[in-house]
Structure formats: structure tokens, C-alpha cells
Amino acid sequence: MKDKGKVVNFVLFLAFALLVIAAAERIGFQSVTVGSFKIGLLPLVFAIIITMVLGMKVFRKGIFKRIYSEFNVSFAGKYLIFIMLPLMARYGADVAPKIKEILSIGWVFIIQEFGNLGTVLIGLPIAILIGLRREAIGATLGIGREGELAYISEKYTLNSDEGRGVLSLYIIGTLFGTIVFSIIAPILLGLGFSVEALAMSSGVGSASMMTAASSALIAQVPDQAETIRAYASASQLLTSFLGTYTMVFLAVPLQRFMYNKMVKRGKQ
Template structure:
């Protein structure tokens, strides 16, 4: 921890990236009923990659940057919690629908895992990639259980980066199209937006608010509460249900693919 605190070059780079990306702000590109939102987080990743592949950053500094992801989640949850307060009565009225929304996240297992293993012939990277939507708490879970350099760790890292770059765009467009062309209530879509990603949730909320400005307080409250519940309950669901289920299904699909998993493919 002291090495992380004393690494002033790392903090200077991070501060410079934050200042630049916040100055750029959010760029909105309307497409039909949806909207593509290019958030500062996306620009931060692009600038971070450019700096990482330059001589300015060493491998030691990149290792020091890893724990910051976990620390940043705390601030994000606190911010979302403040948003929920004014709409607490509406959230209570939603009843079990809000609590059961976590079941929807199992789609990553039952849809993505068979495609990854049976069609794309992926190995244990598929476990990290498909056990969840791969946001910050899931990064910590996979890194702690399998290790950062493990196949599972590389899989969840890939999904995290891909989701940050393209997830907000997909959610912004999908929320707009579903709200415009289906009978699904906008508050239901707002609850569905809370998958545990601040950027994805913000993109979906932006599209929904653009279509239903009169429901903006309720949309923000439902999406924020759903996102917070995913953060608070999603990690436990991943630990006790989703990850063990993904492990078992992975072994089953590997057998269907043509033989049992080799020992050297398993993580330590």
C-alpha cells in the first residue's frame, strides 16, 4: 500500500487523464429512438491504453493501478445511493420485481457459455467471460479465486474492457429501441438497466429519459436502485450460484465437445 501511495508518477498520470476526460464530458449521438453516449470513462480507457503502451508507464506502475478499481467502486455505490433516496416510496411499491431482477443476469451463463465453449471452442477463459456481465465486483471475485494471470482472469478482464467500450453504446441503443417499439413499461426497462455498470446504466437512462422526460425521477431512481442491488447482491449470487453453476456447465459442455478437460487446462 505504501508503494502505491508513493508512486507519484502514477497519480500524476491518472489526474491528468481525469482532467482531460472530464473536460471532454459526455458526447451524445442520437440514432433513431436510441442514443449512443460516449462517457468520460470511455475516453479515460482510450487515453489510459495510449499511456500504457508508451514508455511513460512501467509495468510496476500498471500493477500499482490494479487495486484502484476496487476502491473506486465504493465511491460509485455511494453516489448511486444518494440518488435512490427521493424515490424510495416507488421502489418499495415495486416489491419483489426489483429484488428478482438479479435472475436476469443468468442469461450470460445459459446463452453466452454454450456459444463460447461449443461454437467458439474456448477453454477456461469462458468461465471468467460468461459467469456475469464482468463488472468491478466480478473482477475482484475472479482475481481472488483464480488469479489475475489465470485464463479465467484474462477472460473477465477482456469482458470488462469490451463492456466499457461497447456496453454503453449497446445499452443506449437497446433501451431506446425497446421503449419505442415494444409495450414494455419504461420503469421495467429502467430496472433492467441496473446490471452493475454505471456507464451502461447511464446510457440506458439517457435514452429512456429522452423518450419519457416526465418520468425522469422514477427512471433514475429505479435504475439506480437496481444497479445498487446488483452491486450488493450480485457478488453473493456470483459466489454461491453463478460461478459454481458456470464451472459445472463448462465441464459438461467440454465433455459434449469431445472429451473431458485436460488437467493442464485447469487452474491451480
């Protein structure tokens, strides 16, 4: 019977998900040192690597053919957003206890949030220049963390050009984001930016990237370690909540405007 096979496949799919989670957690947090840089890999990285590698066409035989059945893969895509919702439901609990602190630190923290539009302002022209089109929408909307992933997957699904763009950025960010930030932060410090301003900017929306940027700053200016950590976490807290709204209300319209201008001009 066709339905029975589907049910068996689905049960296999759920069991597989549990196994992957267990394997990813077993591997745990791993730090890899490349040259003088330390890359921290969290279980979530191993979870996506395992599921993607095993999903490759080479492995689509026997049990993997059943786990990665057409129905199961489209189920995972269609309901990914629902699997993500509890993550979104957490942000209020992170922000609410610190709301007074955030308000007292003042408007500078809020102003610097708009700097996150730099992903569109700098990233989009570069992306168009090297030949990306709709992928660029997913790849430059933000730094490609859970917020953008959820937004793009809701609006376009991950099975689209936009979805591939954001997912590529997500994976690249997960693997290399910390290295990039631990290089950028000291370079900007060397260019003359104040350590306070750079600490405030470290809350880019990813806890590991924030940690990388602020740790790199602390390494350069150890006297200011406490200020750097305090500013960085406060701004991270702000981005984890405001980030969604900056994206939806500012980055999306700005990106649409710039994309239409640049792509149309290119066609003429």
C-alpha cells in the same frame, strides 16, 4: 546495488501512477458522438488506455523499462485487489440510506436481479461455440465491471486466461457498453416489453450503462421519465450491492455446471 535500483524503479512507478491519474483527469469526461449515439468516456477509461498503451513492448526503453519493471508490473497485479477494496467499502454507504425505499419497492426488484444470470445463460454457450474456453469464465460471469474484475483477479489473478477474459470484457464494456445498451433498450421496448419492466432492468451494475439504457427509454416514452429514472436507479442500487452475491452464489455455480457440461461434451 540491486535493491537500490528496485527502490528507484518503484518510486518512478508511483510517480508515473500520479502522472497518469492527473493526465486522465485533465482529459476529463468526453462525449463522443458516433452516428446518432453518444458515447461518454470517463477519466477511468483514459487511465487504463494510457497505462496499457505506454506498457506496450515498443515503449519499453529507458524510463518506461524501469516503470514497467518485472517487479512493478507484478506488484500492480498482486495488490490490485487491495487498491480496489476502498471501492467495495463504499457500497454500504450507497445502500444503507435507501434501505427502506428498496424494501418498500418490493420483491419484484429482487426477482429481476436473478435475470443478471442471463450473462451466463446466453453468453457462455455463445462463447464456447466460437471457441473460447477459460477466457469464457471471465467474459460471461457478469457484465465485467469492478465486481467481476475483483472476483476474477482474486480467484485467478488478472494474469490468467480467466483474467484476460474479464479484462477484455471490461474494456469492451467501458468503451461500447453504453452504445449497446442504448440500442438494446428501445429494441426490447419495440418488441412489446413494458417500459416499467425495462426501467427496472436498467440497473445492470454499471452507472454509465444504466444511464444509457434509461435515457434511451426516456427518449422513447418521455411522459414516464420520472418513473423510469426512479426505477432504474433503485435497481442499480440493488445490483451494486446484491450483484456480488448473485455472482458468488448463483452465477459462479451455474457457470461451473454449464461449463463442465458443455466442454466435456465437446471433447467426447
